[in-house]
Amino acid sequence: MGKQVNNLGKSLPFRLYTKHIITALVLLIGLNLQAQNIPYSDGKKYTLGDVTVSGNTSFSSETIVTYSGLRKGAEIMIPGEDISSAIKKLWNSKLFSDIEIYLTKTEGDVAYLEIQLSDLPQLNEVKITGVKKGKFEGIIKDNKLNPGTKVTENLIVTTKNHLVNKYKKDGFYNTKVNINTIEVKDSMTTARVNMVVAIDKGEKVxxxxxxxxxxxxxxxxxxxxxxxxxxxxxxxxxxxxxxxxxxxxxxxxxxxxxxxxxxxxxxxxxxxxxxxxxxxxxxxxxxxxxEGDLYKFGDITFIGNSVYTDQQLNRMLRIKKGDTYNGVLLQKRIADATKPDADDITNLYQNSGYLFSSINPVEVSADENVIDMEIRISEGKPAYFNSVTVVGNDKTNDHVIYREIRTRPGQLYSKANVMRTVREFGQLGFFDAQEITPNFNNPNPNEGTIDMEYSVKETGSSQIELQGGYGGGGFIGTLGLSFNNFSIKDIFNGEAYKPVPMGDGQKLALRLQASRFYQTYSFSFSEPWLGGKRPVQFSTSISQTKQFSYDYTTGNADKSKSFNITGISVGLAKRLSVPDDYFTLSQALSFQRYDLNNYDVGLFTFKDGYANNLSYTVGLSRNNTRIDPVFPTGGSSFTATAKFSFPYSLVNGVDYEALLEEKTEQEAIYIDPDTALDQSNALTRIGEIDQERYKWLEFYKINFKGDWYTEITKNLVLKPSFEFGFLGAYNNDRGVIPFERFFLGGDGLGTYSLDGREAVALRGYPNQSLSSTDGGTIYNKFSLELRYPITLGAAAKIYGLGFVEGGASYNDFRDYNPFDIKRSAGLGIRIFMPAFGLLGIDFGHGFDPIDSTGSKNGWETHFIIGQQF
Structure with a gap:
């Protein structure tokens, strides 16, 4: 018997096919029935002989038949619910695009069926147009458009709707999305299609x-x-x-x-x-x-408070009866969700150990638009830290981390101490500041205990320092290695070199800086917890510099004329507890030896000789910037330092007034053309006088720098800064030394002459262009930056900035005018990578002239490598 053409249904209800099916059965098997007169319930019962499968499918016949529920030997009604149920099951699998069931033959009461179907096509590849390539991965992931996915009408519709709604939310209100599928013709049995997603976002509305x-x-x-x-x-x-x-x-x-x-x-x-x-x-x-009516505050009553009196809570609430009702302010005074360290009642309790406290304002009356409030307080038990642990530190040794923790087992809970601990971890520079997370585990209100776990993610703490800049007539390059989490105790432990001994929080730096005209080598080491019990930082450094004179005939260095500097310093810095423990008192003793060998460049009036600089530096600093030292979002940092030499002129018995008078006389002889025969002797004597004046340098130097950080909106940070420096002399007859001076302008990298000078950055002008040739003895600088992060990820922190700044240097206080400054403005970008430190570029526009032409300086480009403004 041939194949019967009885379609028992695809997607329409089986009942709609009943009339046609029964008519076909009458014709094919000779039943003397009028199909149009047989209702749905009058189908004939058959024993199912066999079920075969045909069509374009990768599934086995056994799998399809089993899934359909049609079992050989089962009694079924044709037509009936069994066939309907089989079709429904196959459709619900969402694996097939076409499903038909045919009655192929009957033998008495035995019926044979055939299931004919086709697999849904699989997705081969997706082509997306209309958006940037970088967005492709997100679109594919969000809509699950992975190769092998079954392509259904539902998939196409939901993808289209998702994309339209996504771009509408981003402001592209007229977004249009078209999705087409193209059949892939190849030798594979599985049907496959390519999908083309065409996105037309249009303009933002x-x-x-x-x-x-x-x-x-x-x-x-x-x-x-x-x-x-x-x-x-x-x-x-x-x-x-x-x-x-x-x-x-x-x-x-x-x-x-x-x-x-x-x-x-x-x-x-x-x-x-x-x-x-x-x-x-x-x-x-x-x-x-x-709008409704205007309301005012009535009586405000505290209920449930025993730790703090009503007067104390009222002082914290700062809302009085009769004030205009302000629900937003009320909530902030109780718990300000925008500031974790806010001055509110919740933090008052949390910082006193009441972690499990709850504070709820309830309106108890609103008669005549006057709202009486009850602030209901459930104080709970004071909470104590049961255990305190740190996870995620694979390189940094435990003792380096635990000595920074402000929360100890058995200690009363304090939210402020938790936040301070997070801040201290971030300031170490060993961890990704954005990934430090305090986890509160096993809170037990009944026992009053909490387990504290700090989760950290280590980042590269060693850096290769690369600096580049132009100054002093040539390119200045710096190569350095800085190990910021060093372990000197393992320096002879071969197994600890991975690639260097790490984990004890010490800092070791080796640095080479060179140009055609000078070379400097330096070594520094610091231990932040000397002895391991107190936050007392010990630091030491050694440096050697050789500087050569400039040969104006060749434009190269004249190595027969050299200036050598040898330096050593030792310092201690102690964290204070008064006025608060953000303060640090630092002290250092340093010595520099300056040797001149035929160095007749005008720095001194003697070309052969030496000068010694033995000085003591004391500094007071305070730094409470928030968590991330690369991108602080709040707080401030200031440093005030004073550097002194010994007042030799008070004890050495030299009459500097007489020497100054003699020098003036010799200078007059030197410049007088009528005394040509005595000029050489005069110059020699001037050199001898200056050699006496600078044998031991005598000076004092004051510096101040302050930075403030304010988050205007989310991640948009305003940073005002102020700097001031002054170099003075104890004895005016001895005069201000030619060392330790201030050189203003540029990127701050052009320190080709390391005679104690300070290169002060002021963008928009060439390096050191805003000071006299010999340098200034006074300077001030004002700066305002607006910063916004592009990414603060662990691999790289990137932020853009805009700036306005101004500053000037002066030779003495008679010229000093803090408002007569050179101004600039511009844009820049910073990239911090753990292996290389801070990199950046600034485009600054100088608004003022630097020479006698009277023309503004204009644009300057500054490359910032390893330095931060």
Whole structure:
């Protein structure tokens, strides 16, 4: 018997096929029945003889038949629910694109069926157009468009809807997405298709107007201002966008209601809002409001407090009876979610050990628009740290971490101490500051205990220092190795070299700096916890520098004229507890020996000789910047230092006044053409006098630098800075020494002459161009930076910045004018990579002249390598 053409259904209900199926059966098997007269319930019962499978499928016949539920030997009705159920099961598998069941033959009461189907095509590859290549991976991942995925109509529709909604939320309100599939013709049995996803985002929709209806107490201007990210078009506004972003818009609707709550209208609500698409491809927003009545605070009662009195809590709350009701302020004074270290009641309890406390404001009366409040406090038991652990430190030894912890087992819980611990870990520089997480484990309110676990992620703490800059007539290069988590105790332990001994928090630096005109070598070492019990930092450094004179005939170094500097310093820095433990007192003793060999360049009036610099430096600093030392978001840092030499002129018995007078006389002889025969003797005598004056350098030097960090909005940080320096002399007859001076301008890297000078960066001008040839004895600098991070990941921290700054150097206080400065502004970018330190580039525009031409300096490019402004 031939194949029967009885289609028992695909996607339509089996009942719709009943009439045609039974008619076919009558014709094919000779039953004397009128199909149109047989109802659905009158199908014939058969024993299922066999079920075969045909069509384009990669699944085995046994698998398909088993999954359909049709079993050989089973009694089924044809037509009936068994066939319907089999079709439904196969469709629900979402594996097939076409399903048909045929009655192939009958032998008495035995029926034979055939399931004919085709597999859904698998996704071969996806081509995406209309967006940047970097977005492809995210689109594929979000929509699960991986090779081998079954391509269904549902997959295509959901992908399209997802992309349209995604870009609408980003402000592309007119996004269009078309998805086509193309069959892959090859020898493979499995059907495959390529998918083409064409995305047309269009332009971001701008907001032409925001209209408020129903507001009479707060005007439109106030309400628009409260919407921080949703702004209508204003060509004069530069920093705020007027593009519509769905997520930002809904957040701004909440801010709108908060603005009413801040002004006493606690019942204010948005009745409706609508977006109107205009013909010029802009939109207008209509917001219908109900303001409600104005409310004031009535009586505020604290209930459940025993640790703090009502007076103490009222001082923290700072809200009085009769004040205009402000629900937002009330919540912030109880618990400010925007500031983890806020001055609020919750932190008052948390910093006193009451981790399990809860504080809830409840309105108990609102008669005559006066709201009486009860602030209900459940103090709970004081919490104590049961255990304190650190995980994630693979290189850094435990004792280096645990000595920074401010939370100890058995100690009363303090949120402030937890936050301070996180900050100290970040300041070490051994861990990714963005990944330090305090985990509260096993809180037990009944016992009053908590387990504290700090999770850290180590980052590269050793650096290859590469610096480059131009100054002193040539390129200056620096190569250095800095090991910031060194372990000197393992220096003779061969197994500890991975590649160097690490883990004890010590710092070891080797540095070579060279140009055509000078070479310097230095070694430094510091131990942050001398003896291991107190935060007393010990540091020492040794350096050797050789500088050569400039040969004006060849433009090269004249190595027959040299200036050698040998230096050594030893210092101690102790963390203080008063006024607070952010303060550090540092002291250092240093010695430099300056040797001149035929060095007749005008730095001194003698070309052969020496000078000694024995000095003592004391400094007071305070640094409470937040967590990440690369990108602080709050706090401040300042340093004040004073450097002194011994006042030799008070004890050595030399009459410097007489020497100065004699030098003046000899200088007069030297420049007088009528005394030509005596000029050589005069010059020799001037050299002898200066050799006496500078045999032991006598000076004092004051420096101050302050930086402040304020997070204006999320991650947008404002950094004002101020610097000041002064170099003075104890004895005016002896004069200010030619060493230790200030050289202002440029990138701060052009320190080709290491005679104690300080190169002070001021962008927008050439290196050292804003000081006299001999350097200034006074300088001040003002700077304002606006920073925003691009990424703060562990592999690289990148942030952009804009700056304005100004500064000047002066030769003495008679010239000093802090407002007569050289000004500049510009843009820059910084990249911090653990292996190389800070890299960057700045484009600065100098607004003032640096020479007699009177023309502004204009643009300068500064490469910043291994240095931070």
């Amino acid at each position: 701008k907001i032409s107007d925001i209209v408020f209806n129903g507001n009479s107490n707060l005007d439109d201007k106030v309400l628009r201002k409260s919407m921080k990210s949703t702004k209508k078009i204003n060509r004069l506004r530069l920093l705020k966008r007027s593009k519509f972003i769905d997520s930002a818009y809904h957040a701004d609707l909440s801010s709108l209601i908060d603005k009413y709550k801040e002004n006493g209208y606690r019942d204010a609500r948005i009745l409706s809002d609508s977006i109107i698409v205009n013909g010029d491809k802009t939109i207008s927003i209509n917001i219908n409001l109900e």
